[in-house]
Amino acid sequence: MVVSGVLKNCLALSKWETAYLREISGDRTVTLKQGLKDEGVANLMTVTTRLNDYLDQVEIFETELQRNEVSAIDRPPYLHDLPLLSVLPNAANDLVGFPSDYFPEWYRSDWTKYAQFFFGPSHSLTPLHFDCLLTHNLFFQVKGRKRFILLQHDQLSSCYCYKWRWSEVDAENPDFIRHPLYRGAQIQECIVEPGDMLYMPSGMLHHVRSLDCSMSFNVDWHTRDSAIRGVLALKQGMPIKNVYYNAVIALGQSTGLSATKVLPWYLSYLNYVS
Numbered sequence: 001m002v003v004s005g006v007l008k009n010c011l012a013l014s015k016w017e018t019a020y021l022r023e024i025s026g027d028r029t030v031t032l033k034q035g036l037k038d039e040g041v042a043n044l045m046t047v048t049t050r051l052n053d054y055l056d057q058v059e060i061f062e063t064e065l066q067r068n069e070v071s072a073i074d075r076p077p078y079l080h081d082l083p084l085l086s087v088l089p090n091a092a093n094d095l096v097g098f099p100s101d102y103f104p105e106w107y108r109s110d111w112t113k114y115a116q117f118f119f120g121p122s123h124s125l126t127p128l129h130f131d132c133l134l135t136h137n138l139f140f141q142v143k144g145r146k147r148f149i150l151l152q153h154d155q156l157s158s159c160y161c162y163k164w165r166w167s168e169v170d171a172e173n174p175d176f177i178r179h180p181l182y183r184g185a186q187i188q189e190c191i192v193e194p195g196d197m198l199y200m201p202s203g204m205l206h207h208v209r210s211l212d213c214s215m216s217f218n219v220d221w222h223t224r225d226s227a228i229r230g231v232l233a234l235k236q237g238m239p240i241k242n243v244y245y246n247a248v249i250a251l252g253q254s255t256g257l258s259a260t261k262v263l264p265w266y267l268s269y270l271n272y273v274s
Contacts, residue, residue: 001198001199002190002192002196002197002198003196003197003198003199004193004195004196005195005196006098006099006102006140006195006196006197007095007098007140007142007194007195007196007197008195009097009098010094010095010096010097010098011093011094011095011096012091012094012095012142013142013194013195015094016088016094016142016143016215017143018055018058018059021051021055021087021088021119022051022052022055024087024088024089024090025051025087025088025089026050026051026052026055027050027051027052028050028051028086028087029048029049029050029051030048030049030050030051030054030079030082030086030087031046031047031048031079031082031271032046032047032048032049032054032076032077032078032079032080033045033046033077033078033079033080033081033273034046034047034077034078036078036080036124036125036126036127044273046273047077051087054076054077054079057076058076058119058120058121058213061074061075061076061121061122062121062122062213065121065122072122072123075120075121075122075123075124076120076121077120078118078120078124078125078126079117079118079119079120080118080120080124080126081116081117081118081270082116082117082118082270082271083115083116083117083267083270083271084112084115084116084117084217085112085113085115086117087117087119088117091112091115091217092112095112102138102197102199103138103219103221104221104222104223106252106253106258106259107219107221107259109258109259109260110258110259110260110263111219111221113259113260113263114219114220114221114259114263114266114270115217115218115219116217116218116219116220116270117215117216117217118214118215118216118217118218119214119215119216120210120213120214121210121213122144122210122211122212122213122214123209123210124209124210124214125207125208125209125210126206126207126208127166127167127170127171127207128149128151128159128166128167128169128170128171128205128206128207129165129166129167129205129206129207130153130156130165130203130204130205130206131165131200131203131220132164132165132238132239132242132272132274133220133222133230133242133245133246133269134153134202134203134226134229134230134233134238134246135202135220135221135222135226135230136199136200136201136202136220136221136222136223136226137198137199137200137204137218137219137220137221138197138198138199138200138218138219138221139192139197139198139199139200139216139217139218140196140197140216140217140218141192141193141194141195141196141197141198141214141215141216142194142195142215142216142217143194143212143213143214143215143216144194144210144211144212144213144214144215145191145192145193145194145210145211145212145214146191146192146208146209146210146211146214146216147189147190147191147192147208147209147211148189148190148191148192148198148206148207148208149171149172149187149188149189149206149207149208150187150188150189150190150200150204150205150206150207151185151186151187151188151204151205151206152186152201152203152204152205153201153202153203153204153205155185155186155205156203156205157181158181158182158184158185159182159185159205160179160181160182163274164237164238164239164242164274165274167205167207169182171187171207172207172209191211192216202226202229222246222249222250222253223253224250224253224254227246227247227249227250227253228250228254230242230243230246230249230250231243231246231247231250233246239274241272242274245266245269245272248262248265248266249262249266
């Protein structure tokens, strides 16, 4: 479900430009992901660089792409799923006016500490997958547009998954000879514009393509019930590390421990590559 204009009252919508990223965090070292490709993530790896150097790469690529001097496959890596506050430490100030009641009460006072940041060039891609903790997902678009191909979790048997959460299917160009069950999958599609929010329920599969140079953030979040289901997903093959993170959230929500007190046990998830 897309909700339009959620960020319309937030400074971030006008303020978060590449010049602002340079000013605030240009000298910081950031981790980028290489190998997010149409055919999957078999060769996924990370590289580190200064944020300013990465912004230079993206700006050069966008200029050359407009001139038809490079192709989409020559795009730089993707700044993907970094803790929001590690890139924009004052993000909470820029998001004053954000309707935090979209989140369960347990998260509301500290939701920016649980948020993750995305920035990348046109054509950046996250192949078809579901979120590794089986969380709910609120995704916010700040700059550029992204196209989402979406399937409910009950379509999983049609998606030929591997490594727990990744699908073999190229959702933009499916090969029905290799993946015949995908022909019967029930697929939804939407484009998320600047200022919009997309809600994805627990376990929804999504394939995400940046239509422009794009900036976004999201929060993976649990209710008490979904966190407990996430712990029980060990029986379905969920990796034990993922079960641990779900158990941390389930403990907090079940015992009354605040999100602030639980965060130190959960913090490594925000840099978790899976």
